[in-house]
Amino acid sequence: MKIELAKSYGFCYGVKRAIDIAEKNPKSVTFGPLIHNKDEINRLANNHNVGLVESLDEALEHDTVIIRTHGITKDRLQRLKADGKKVINATCPYVTTPQQIVEKMSQEGYTIVIFGDEKHPEIQGVASYSVAAERTFTVLDESELSALPLGAKVALVAQTTRKPDAYQAIAAELVVRVQELRVFNTICNATFENQEATEELAKKSDIMIIIGGKNSSNT
Ligand code: SF4
Structure with missing residues (x-):
């Protein structure tokens, strides 16, 4: 083998x-x-x-x-x-960055949209930096956006471990819904590289074994 x-x-x-x-x-x-x-x-x-x-x-x-x-x-x-x-x-400094972005953009009056799992500690931490909880939303899918009171200007950040193509789909949906959209690439490179390597290996393997914590978003 x-x-x-x-x-x-x-x-x-x-x-x-x-x-x-x-x-x-x-x-x-x-x-x-x-x-x-x-x-x-x-x-x-x-x-x-x-x-x-x-x-x-x-x-x-x-x-x-x-x-x-x-x-x-x-x-x-x-x-x-x-x-x-x-x-x-x-x-992790890559987690501190979206915390700082959310704080700054919420202070500047932007509605905050966070792409991630609202139950994940990273996202609970990032969301807590918003100065306006009433205009801070966490979504997992672009279909959730239509129900949100987004306002005219939106700042978008992602959980560090999310997939880039899913993030792009949310950004594409948002850009036609609001007057101004600020998109911050907060997906971590380490995650991105692991995802790419996994995809590459999956294409040429019969079986893949991934060793990791079941509650880890990276896994
Ligand atoms: S996956 Fe990225 S964001 Fe998460 S701890 Fe590792 S380097 Fe930091």
Whole structure:
């Protein structure tokens, strides 16, 4: 049997960076799983004494809190800082970018449309940076746009792990619905490269095995 590896796979830049930060901060806790990989979370706990808390109340019981790669909501981050915690931000810079865009564009009066899963922590974090919740919407499909009170000007961002062609379809639908559309390419390159490599390998393989966390959008 011939076994071939995809051209692009494995931990991305943001995950490697977060693991490095966690390893350098023993006796800390991460607020939510640092990454979506149980084995790695267990390794950090066993070898580096990095714990895991799931709620703000639990996080407030610890001195040093690491923010997960997917980020957390703005109000939670502010609460941790206001409480005097040592906050180590391991949010991937590619996740911080859409947070900043959403904050700025919402301040400038744009309706915010986010292409992503509203239940995903990354998107909950990104949406929380909007200064106007009433004109901030999260969609998974262009068919959802017709029901939204979009207004004249819209800013569009995507979850970092979304597929570019689906993002393009949403942008194409929006551009004919509003007077002004600002589209920000917030899809992560690492994701894009993995998707391309997967597609390429799928075309020439009988069976593909993808090893990854079931709750990971990258998987
Ligand atoms: S945004 Fe990209 S680089 Fe950052 S953690 Fe997600 S997949 Fe990795």
